[in-house]
Amino acid sequence: MSKYDLVADIGATNARFALTRNGAQGLSHIQVLACADYPNLETAMAAYLDSTDAIGLIAKVCIAIAGTVHMPEFSLANNHWRVNKAQVSAAIKHDILWINDFTAQAWAMSEINSSDLLLVKQGQAEEQGNRLVMGPGTGLGVAGLIAHDQGWLPVMGEGGHVSFSPSSKVQAEILAYMWQRYGHVSAERLLSGSGMMDLYAAVAHINAIEPSLTKPAQVLQQAQLATPDDLAHQTLSIFCDMLGNTVANGALMFGSVGGVYLTGGILPRMYDFLLTSSFNHSFTSKGRTSAYLEQMPIYLCMAQQPGLQGAAIALNNDRERMHATT
Incomplete structure (x- = not known):
């Protein structure tokens, strides 16, 4: 079966998720979850994936998040979540491309x-x-x-x-x-x-x-x-x-x-x-x-979902970079 990419745009108020097979122009299964309704990122992602037919079909993952993503663990400035990147990867059984939420916004503006x-x-x-x-x-x-x-x-x-x-x-x-x-x-x-x-x-x-x-x-x-x-x-x-x-x-x-x-x-x-x-x-x-x-x-x-679009573009660029070095 065809595999999806999972993209996420995590802010202080809302966690947005989508699946894509065709980059920024092919977002599907878009959902917006309130961060206040979940104790952490892992549970929000699990709730989203449970609502889709994509469990076991994820190829690559990009999370754009309002935090200091170069660190292994960080807190979001304006909500209660604390993110341990290794724990999130383990929870969804995938390596993750982590980018700052405004890096995703910037990527989106490159193709707006x-x-x-x-x-x-x-x-x-x-x-x-x-x-x-x-x-x-x-x-x-x-x-x-x-x-x-x-x-x-x-x-x-x-x-x-x-x-x-x-x-x-x-x-x-x-x-x-x-x-x-x-x-x-x-x-x-x-x-x-x-x-x-x-x-x-x-x-x-x-x-x-x-x-x-x-x-x-x-x-x-x-x-x-x-x-x-x-x-x-x-x-x-x-x-x-x-x-x-x-x-x-x-x-x-x-x-x-x-x-x-x-x-x-x-x-x-x-x-x-x-x-x-x-x-x-x-x-x-x-x-x-x-x-x-x-x-x-x-x-x-x-645009309705520039953060998700930017995360999808970031994944495509990362995939192209990996191909260029192999």
Whole structure:
């Protein structure tokens, strides 16, 4: 019988699984499981495989996960799971290609269909120029996509955990508020689903307003009403301003003349708001490098499962690399 590849995209909130015989374009049996419903990755994978007809038919496995995958054991930053790679391999009786979740996002952007992209900012992309892949979800993911020979090479890291850099007096006040709570204030502490409520609380504190909302989804929804909640609207406006500056920092580091690709679960839910916000102005307001940044186009990925697509592409590239060395 034909064998499948198993691909997984594991974030802080959801664990996504799929089977494929034909790479990124042939995903099937896609399921999204809530991480909170399972004690660890092994049980979530077992539950998924039990629901398919693929047990005993798995050829290769790739797990893209929001963690420090170069280590034999690691914890996820924003949920209760601790992953022991050897134990996971033993549980499914397979060697596993482990990649960072935003490495998978970067791989996906190397083959993304233009129909899955929305334009955020005009620009002139270099066809073989480096790209930045970045986006807020439960955390803040960052990866580079570097032109390499005739293809692409993802560069992974933990860019969401760099120190937050304010670019205005209000943002400096927000940083001062956050310092009272955390010893280190990373970009992710503010520019993510997990950080949205801290940002909301900080804006409320600065304006001496009693906050009333309790979930990021409420802030997103209330900020975008025809008659928006004022505190939610301020919060989301500041979020966009901060994000523009932070994305520009990443674009400068990677030299992203091939364009910037925004992904993650938050921005597709606020595309119109993003376009009318100060995001683009904040992105290009970088003094002597403003003209450089003005040339970079910015796109928003609207694909349904880019992490799974990227994991499938990573497997194909790994398979080709192994064939080339044998």
